[in-house]
Amino acid sequence: MPWADAPCRETVRKMIVRSSEKDMLSGSHLIYGPPGAGQYEVGRALAMTLLCPEVENDFCGACSVCQRILAKTHPDYIELRPEDDWEKPERKGRDYSVGHMRLVMEFARLEPHEGERKIFLAHDAHRMTIAAANSLLKLLEEPHARLLFILLSDNESAVLPTIRSRCRRIRLAPLEAQGLIDRLEGVSKSEAETIARAAGGLPEKAQSLIEGEYLQERDEILKILQSVLKHEAAVTEAADWLAKDRERMRDRLHILAGLLRDASLAACGADGPYVNPDRLDVIQKESKAASPEGWMIKAESVLDSIEGLDRNWNPSLLFAKLFLEIRNG
Numbered sequence: 001m002p003w004a005d006a007p008c009r010e011t012v013r014k015m016i017v018r019s020s021e022k023d024m025l026s027g028s029h030l031i032y033g034p035p036g037a038g039q040y041e042v043g044r045a046l047a048m049t050l051l052c053p054e055v056e057n058d059f060c061g062a063c064s065v066c067q068r069i070l071a072k073t074h075p076d077y078i079e080l081r082p083e084d085d086w087e088k089p090e091r092k093g094r095d096y097s098v099g100h101m102r103l104v105m106e107f108a109r110l111e112p113h114e115g116e117r118k119i120f121l122a123h124d125a126h127r128m129t130i131a132a133a134n135s136l137l138k139l140l141e142e143p144h145a146r147l148l149f150i151l152l153s154d155n156e157s158a159v160l161p162t163i164r165s166r167c168r169r170i171r172l173a174p175l176e177a178q179g180l181i182d183r184l185e186g187v188s189k190s191e192a193e194t195i196a197r198a199a200g201g202l203p204e205k206a207q208s209l210i211e212g213e214y215l216q217e218r219d220e221i222l223k224i225l226q227s228v229l230k231h232e233a234a235v236t237e238a239a240d241w242l243a244k245d246r247e248r249m250r251d252r253l254h255i256l257a258g259l260l261r262d263a264s265l266a267a268c269g270a271d272g273p274y275v276n277p278d279r280l281d282v283i284q285k286e287s288k289a290a291s292p293e294g295w296m297i298k299a300e301s302v303l304d305s306i307e308g309l310d311r312n313w314n315p316s317l318l319f320a321k322l323f324l325e326i327r328n329g
Contacts (some may be wrong), residue, residue: 002058006045007038007183007203008172016170020049020057028140028149030125030164032156033172036205039152040123042172044069046150047077047119065114075113080104080122096128101135108139108147117146125151126158133160140166174201184210190278191215197275198258215278221255222279228323229289235327239319249315250306257302260326263287264295294329301325 003013019025029046031039048059048066051074059066068074082096104120112118128136140149140163151167153159175183177196180203184192187210198214199206224241227234242252258275265274266287274280287295305322309315 002055002061003045003049005183007041007175009175009179012042012170012172016046016049017057025050026145026148028151028167029170030151030153030156030159030167031170031172032153032159034174034200034202035154036199036202036208037154037172037174038203039154039172040204042170043121043150043152047121050117050119050148051076051115053115076115076118078107078118078120080120082124082127094127096122096132096136098129098131098135101132101139105135105139112146117148119148119150121150121152123152125153125163126155128160130160133163137162137166175203177201180206186210187215188278194218194276194278197273197277198255217252218255218259218276219279221252222259222276222282225256225259225326226282226286228327229286232327235320235323238323239316242319243315246315249309253302253306253309257299259283260295260299260302263290264292264299267295268292290329297329298326 003017006013016025025046029043031043031046033039045059048061048069049057051065051069052059052063053065054060054063061070065074069077072079080096080100082094082100108118108120110118136149137160139147149167151159151163156164156169156171177193180196180199180201181189181192183203184195184206187195195206195209195214199209224234224238228238242249245252262274262276262280262283263286265272266280266284267290274283276283290298301322305318308318
């Protein structure tokens with residue numbers, strides 16, 4: 001997978017390739033953006049660019065070096081995660097500790113095994129205690145040609161300012177819809193469009209939606225909506241179903257709001273853009289049950305329910321009221 005296929009905008013690709021051509025990829029990099037914007041894939045691609053022996057100023061993704069980076073078995077490529085404590089495996093902390101950085105410093109002193117560089121890729125760089133961040137800062141303050149840090153974050157402002165100032169910052173913005181649609185595999189074109197819109201243009205989030213069977217859950221919510229519109233007795237069952245899984249309630253409510261928004265568009269004969277284009281035939285059929293304004297009022301009821309959850313209202317009662325409003329307008 002060369003840079004032409006990397007999950008980022010063309011401006012980022014060109015900047016990294018051009019920097020490689022000018023031998024400007026030394027030092028440290030902070031790759032940041034919203035959650036799921038592709039920080040990990042882009043960071044790993046940067047590491048392969050620096051270590052791949054087959055392609056100049058790019059990477060092949062297929063050679064032994066690239067494959068071992070993908071498998072995390074290359075001796076000169078080390079991934080760091082705050083939940084992994086090499087010194088104390090029993091520790092399940094949420095932040096990088098001083099112990100993490102102490103071991104990083106020990107590894108950093110060793111010469112590379114195979115190539116000319118040793119690369120550290122750190123997930124969630126914003127999750128460092130002040131003491132750990134200051135320890136890392138000591139390494140960044142003394143840059144070495146053979147040592148490179150790639151820091152990943154979805155909360156750039158939480159990274160210590162002195163660390164940010166010593167890194168080359170690479171911001172990842174959401175992809176344009178068509179660019180993300182063309183990347184998605186294992187789904188039809190219309191399903192890919194639905195996933196891309198649900199993910200907000202974020203490639204890693206889109207992949208997690210596919211792996212999490214987002215489309216199947218959306219279809220289940222659509223069936224529940226159809227049942228509520230047809231039978232008043234289905235209101236209680238729908239409310240109980242939505243309330244039983246507290247971890248997924250908000251996500252399911254957002255899916256429901258998207259379906260109701262689509263129904264409003266279909267009711268007024270709009271061409272889109274639809275959140276769920278792969279189910280447009282069903283949505284158009286159901287949209288005849290209310291006016292465009294009526295569907296928007298129903299969608300606003302969903303948003304009110306999300307606000308009610310934030311206020312710790314009883315979910316079962318909240319959702320019973322919601323589905324009654326969706327049914328009766």
